[in-house]
């Protein structure tokens with residue numbers, strides 16, 4: 001389990017720069033560096049600032065991360081073992097504009 005800090009404030013799951021999802025999916029099967037990864041769980045916030053389809057979220061104490069970036073040092077059989085993970089995505093309007101800043105190549 002990890003704690004995810006995230007700069008994608010345009011994501012509906014972002015609260016005060018932390019991710020409120022219990023389970024997050026990061027992809028980057030062939031990733032060799034951070035910019036090759038992305039947060040597939042990104043969900044664009046509506047212009048009103050809330051998404052009616054998303055139930056009220058509560059901050060989890062930690063996040064479970066499934067990750068396909070198998071060349072990352074922290075990847076253990078598809079699960080992230082990093083204690084703290086930073087997702088970058090200032091101004092992101094889709095998941096492709098996000099990346100895992102904690103990626104370290106094995």
Ligand code: SF4
Pocket residue numbers: 026028037065067068069072073074075076079080081082085100101102103104
């Ligand atoms: S630190 Fe590595 S294993 Fe963890 S989410 Fe980021 S890319 Fe995936």
